[in-house]
Amino acid sequence: MxxxxxxxxxxxxxxxxxxxxxxxxxxxxxxxxxxxxxxxxxxxxxxxxxxxxxxxxxxxxxxxxxxxxLDAFGPVPLEGAGRAELMSSAVRWIAAKISEPGVGDAFAGVFSDAVSDPALRKVLSARLQEPYRVALREALGEPDGRVLFFIDVVVGTLLHRMGMTGEPMVEADVAELVEMVVPHFGGDAGTAEGVSRGSR
Amino acid sequence: MxxxxxxxxxxxxxxxxxxxxxxxxxxxxxxxxxxxxxxxxxxxxxxxxxxxxxxxxxxxxxxxxxxxxLDAFGPVPLEGAGRAELMSSAVRWIAAKISEPGVGDAFAGVFSDAVSDPALRKVLSARLQEPYRVALREALGEPDGRVLFFIDVVVGTLLHRMGMTGEPMVEADVAELVEMVVPHFGGDAGTAEGVSRGSR
Amino acid sequence: MxxxxxxxxxxxxxxxxxxxxxxxxxxxxxxxxxxxxxxxxxxxxxxxxxxxxxxxxxxxxxxxxxxxxLDAFGPVPLEGAGRAELMSSAVRWIAAKISEPGVGDAFAGVFSDAVSDPALRKVLSARLQEPYRVALREALGEPDGRVLFFIDVVVGTLLHRMGMTGEPMVEADVAELVEMVVPHFGGDAGTAEGVSRGSR
Amino acid sequence: MxxxxxxxxxxxxxxxxxxxxxxxxxxxxxxxxxxxxxxxxxxxxxxxxxxxxxxxxxxxxxxxxxxxxLDAFGPVPLEGAGRAELMSSAVRWIAAKISEPGVGDAFAGVFSDAVSDPALRKVLSARLQEPYRVALREALGEPDGRVLFFIDVVVGTLLHRMGMTGEPMVEADVAELVEMVVPHFGGDAGTAEGVSRGSR
DNA sequence: TCGTAAGCGAGACGGTACGTCTGGTCTTTAC
DNA sequence: GTAAAGACCAGACGTACCGTCTCGCTTACGA
Incomplete structure (x- = not known):
């Protein structure tokens, strides 16, 4: 050789x-x-x-x-003491990214094109969603379905706000988003009694 | 006269x-x-x-x-014993509507177009969001900001799923969505201690 | 009615x-x-x-x-006392048309495109050659093959000159062209002994 | 050496x-x-x-x-007893060359391109026409103008047929072409009145 | 019963973007 | 210095769609 x-x-x-x-x-x-x-x-x-x-x-x-x-987002920052902090930082990270000039528009734009274009949809989910799904799954130890649901909620909410108002979500609402998803997905492993009490 | x-x-x-x-x-x-x-x-x-x-x-x-x-949706059904039931039925109602053939695609489609078209965005929020916002505000007794956030979460999640997969959200995930938002927005008026404990 | x-x-x-x-x-x-x-x-x-x-x-x-x-050419002028005059006027007519600004270039241009484009070739021969072929056949009383050959000689010569020099053929050469084709295609019916002696 | x-x-x-x-x-x-x-x-x-x-x-x-x-054509074969035979063989030679697969298309193609491209036109006439013009002028003893006209007629006719039909000119028509040009350019110096005009 | 106002079908039109193709040049590496 | 490989530029081509406009026709009402 x-x-x-x-x-x-x-x-x-x-x-x-x-x-x-x-x-x-x-x-x-x-x-x-x-x-x-x-x-x-x-x-x-x-x-x-x-x-x-x-x-x-x-x-x-x-x-x-x-x-x-993909280039604008870079990898998810998955540092954080516990699950709560980890999820919180992920939510704030994507919210901040989507707030950057052009990023939110671009995201909503391709997303919208993908609705009518199966090929693009495939690319979108494979290239843009997959890596983060995998990273989150390993960091959170949740099944795929839960992670996808988490992404749907966080990204969907942020994009809906962006699409409806033309402006990124303000800090206070991002905070409320965090307060909503963190308890639902199991605030902190070990303490929270109702971790993943979801029906799945 | x-x-x-x-x-x-x-x-x-x-x-x-x-x-x-x-x-x-x-x-x-x-x-x-x-x-x-x-x-x-x-x-x-x-x-x-x-x-x-x-x-x-x-x-x-x-x-x-x-x-x-607007024609396809009709008015929100706001019957229901308590707040929890009311919210739950609203979520299930919109999820069911978005699942109807064509409706989800059409919704995601205009939504996407609205991103690049401020005029359409205005129409979208005034005609399609406003009525439901008002109805929900009166039914739930929450401030506008909370109601808008509620709509962002519910509709955003459903549309994101639809856009990413091309398929409407399955029943199990809708159930999880209900389970997430209902507690956050105050399970049942009177009993729940943490009603609208949100930061606003 | x-x-x-x-x-x-x-x-x-x-x-x-x-x-x-x-x-x-x-x-x-x-x-x-x-x-x-x-x-x-x-x-x-x-x-x-x-x-x-x-x-x-x-x-x-x-x-x-x-x-x-087609619009620039219009119909062939087929007036003329005898065959000789008729042919002569046709040759001079097409020579004059090809000399008009743009016409010769355009003709040579499509012609060249048609070489590599069977569909265009079909259009060219059906729309641009056919009508004149029919008119000449009836005026001259020659079989199709002879008329096509006549067209090949006259138009081909004029275009070749145009293509090689970039300028339309000068009057003297047009005159020589007439002198060449008229005898060959039977100078004047009745007088000429060798009318259409061609074998076709 | x-x-x-x-x-x-x-x-x-x-x-x-x-x-x-x-x-x-x-x-x-x-x-x-x-x-x-x-x-x-x-x-x-x-x-x-x-x-x-x-x-x-x-x-x-x-x-x-x-x-x-240039490579495909090679030099003009200028053997032949008299003028008539010489011209005849030259015409048949170029007709045969243009019939070879690709050659006619290529010729018509560059020719067409040259119409819109003065530089190419110059090359075409200097490299492809000039040598043959010189050779023919010396062999036939005709002035430049006549030789150029001869080339216009012969090559123009063959290319026009090729361009219009997509097929090279058939033998019978080549024969007619010979019968047309030979008498016009002086069948056989001084003597022959109707050199080989009845050959078909 | 006539005039006016509007709805309607059919399709031309302007404008703008997309994605493809080609000719020809430039850059890098290998021989 | 020659060659291979392929990136790069400039710009034309033909297609698709949106939203407007122009017609001729039809349906209603009102004087």
Missing amino acids: TRATASARPPGRPRSGVNAVVFAATLSAVHELGYARATVDRIAAAAGVAKTTIYRRWPSKGELVVDCL | TRATASARPPGRPRSGVNAVVFAATLSAVHELGYARATVDRIAAAAGVAKTTIYRRWPSKGELVVDCL | TRATASARPPGRPRSGVNAVVFAATLSAVHELGYARATVDRIAAAAGVAKTTIYRRWPSKGELVVDCL | TRATASARPPGRPRSGVNAVVFAATLSAVHELGYARATVDRIAAAAGVAKTTIYRRWPSKGELVVDCL
Whole structure:
């Protein structure tokens, strides 16, 4: 085994590092124009890149935005003393992310496109939901169904507020959201008597 | 003053009763094709009506769908012995409605469109959210903010599930949703000590 | 017979008379920019018309140009005392048409596109060649094969000159072309001994 | 004679014999897909060569095809007893070449492209027409104008037939072409009145 | 019974975005 | 220096949809 089995590096001109620039341009365009009017052409122009370059990397506008969100979110911060703190920090983290300029719009935008586009829906759930679901499942020790329900509640609530008002949820309401979900999902393992008293 | 206060009747040819047909065609088209591909042309064709007729009655596709949903929902059923039962029945009612073929897709669809369209957002919140907010406020005796939060949680969760999976939320999860919100919003007036213990 | 059997008029908004405007814009654009760079977008803009309007009427750029040429050519002038005069005037007519600004370029352009596009080739031969072939066949009393050959020689020669030099054929060469084809196709019926001595 | 007469040899790595391969791939691609869809990418792939290699050797698709045709044609065969036979053999030679698979399509294709591209037109006339014009002028002893006209007629006719029908001109029509041009250009110097006009 | 006001069907039209394709250039690595 | 591989740019193409507009026709009411 001389030179490593895995390809040393693919031949041809390597891709230039435009992903970050495109992501920034995407968020900025979505923030300023809204999801629907954030044209691929406009994003390309803002990023100083040809449209073909974008379509070479992402097969559709939807997938571009999904990757963009993935990049914007990064991994869930799962530090925290107990379950309560852990859940609380996760909720506050996603709420903060969705509040960032462009992110909430972009999220709601792809989400809405995905409603009518099964292919995009698959991408959305596989790329954007799956990793967090897995991470949360391991951190909380809850079955998949519960974790998915947790995500539905938290993200759904935040997006609904965003969609209805055009503004991200204010701090006080995020706090109430935390107060609602933490007890339900078992405030603190060991102390709470009704952990996962859900019917499942 | 003899002639009645409300205008006896507007001049010109009265509108024929096509609204119901258009609503049905809309839901059916959305159910079969998804929101985005449920073209106004297609809806018109399915309803056996000219596109002009639709645009004479509704200024945009979004408002058509809003009216369609309004028609599909009807008033909230607010019967129920106590607060708990009342909230529970409201949650189950909206969950059932969103499960009806086409309704969930249509709801998620307009909702998504509204993200990038402030005008539609205004319509959505004024026509589709307002009436239920008022009804719930009076039935529950909670301040506006709490009621809005309640709606965000319930509807947001249901729509997120619908958008992510393409399927309405199953009964077991609806039950869990009830179990989560009812205690939080004050299980039963009078007995519960922590009614609206929320931070507001 | 009260109202005439033939449909009084089709329903819907009648087409506005944009054809002529589009034809003019097409020739002008082709003349100024050449066939390839005479974009449909540019033609539409020059005609003050939406691109969709063009694509509603003509399925492709090629067919638009074919119709444009058809409009520019008009019917063959088949007056003339004898066969010789008739042929001569036809040759000079097509030579003059091809010399008009834009026409030659447009002709050579579609022609070239048709080489790689069987569908366009069919349109070209059916719409642009057929009528003239029929008219010439009846005027000259020659079999189809001979008429097609006549067209190949005359149009082919003129286009080849145009394509090679970028300029239409000068008068002297057109005269030589006439001198070549007229004797070959039977100078004048009755007098010429070798009328259509061809074997077809 | 050890060192060869001219240039010992250019420095650097000698070009491998890819020209022939590319020419073959070009003709084959054009034959199978038509000129327009015979992409440079596809030609490169078919030749097992990188696109860069093609663009290093030929500055544009047009020039590649011109060289390809030059290679396919080779020199005009100018043997023949008298003028008539000489012209006849030249016509039949070019007709046969244009009938070869891919050659006619390629010729018509570049020709068409040249209409909108002055640079390509220059190349076309300088590389593809000039040598034959010179050879014919010396062989026939006609002035340049006449020779160019001869080429316009013969090549124009053959290409027009090819472009309109998609098929090369059949033998019978080639014969008629010969019968038309030979007398016009002076069948046999001074003597022959009707050289081989009845050959069909 | 006629005029006015509006509803309605059919479809053209403007505008705008999407995603695809191509020609041609540039960058990197390997020989 | 030549070649392979492929990223990149610029920009045209054809399609889809929305919402508006233009017609001709029909239905109602009121004078």
